[in-house]
Amino acid sequence: MGFDEKRMPVTDAGRDGLRRILAAPGDAVVALDFDGTLAPIVADPSRARAHPGVAGALRGLAPFVRAVVVVTGRPAGLAVEYGGLEGLPGVVVLGHYGAERWEDGEVTAPPVHPGVAGARAALPGALAAVGAPEGTWVEDKGRSLAVHTRRTAAPEETLESLRAPVDALAAEHGLVVEPGRLVLELRPPGVDKGAALTGFLRERGARSVLYAGDDLGDLAAFAAVEKLRGEGLAGLLVCSGAVGDAPVRELADRADLVVAGPAGVVELLAELGEAVRAR
Secondary structure: OOOOHHHHHHHHHHHHHHHHHHHHOOOOOOHHHHOOEEOOOOOOOHHHOOOOOHHHHHHHHHOOEEEEEEOOOOOOHHHHHOOOOOOOOOEEEEEHHHHHEEOOEEEEEEOOOOOHHHHHHHHHHHHHHHOOOOOOOEEEEOOOOEEEOOOOHHHHHHHHHHHHHHHHHHOOOOOOOEEEEEEEEEEEEOHHHHHHHHHHHHHHOEEEEEEEEEHHHHHHHHHHHHHOOOHOOOOEEEEEEOOOOOOHHHHOOOOOEEEHHHHHHHHHHHHHHHHHHHH
16 A cells, blocks of 8 residues: 555554545545644643644645544634644534534534533532642633643542542533543533544545544544444544553554554654545
């Protein structure tokens, strides 16, 4: 297939997915997580920006595939801003795990779940009551709330100690908790990347998909692709491993291909773009 050996899938299903994407790119959707996949993970999420090669790689690829879709827990507008995606043809952003949609410069979304406001008011007190250490902080995403422990002295231990109280508070307000890399996110039930991706693929009539992600929140999208493979859709699952750190094992174990963080994702997208343009 002309691909660099280090970017060749290691599974039969993944190789089949890549072959079918290359054979008929107009039937393919390229779906991508944002943080950790297009943008390096940083201590302050407001400072996250896409790898500098993302825009060029997508500009070279998007016109030749059915769609490029970014599926993220971030607000759609922020992902567009931080990713430099404005003006890129054929790119759609599904924000808040699909609750928001950015397309052709406009964001559409349903009303915010009422439990988010209650959890927003109660969360600071709940964290204080259980002695959350210095460095624990809450990111308000508007439609969800994320409790981060990356800045604490013992991030992993702090995350584990907060799981039960955060779960209890979320349940009280009709929300669910999605764990991630040193983060617990409180969000409405029934909203995840798997549902968002499945709906988008069916809407676009895709026959093949590449999905790339880096964290536990991407497991739902991986599971969706695995299910759709059983229905005849070809899929290539890519795990973006953190540079200088081990990839999330649960994701890497289910991936057809592991690449070296956002830089590796950019290399893969650029090579894919070159291949489909050369057809």
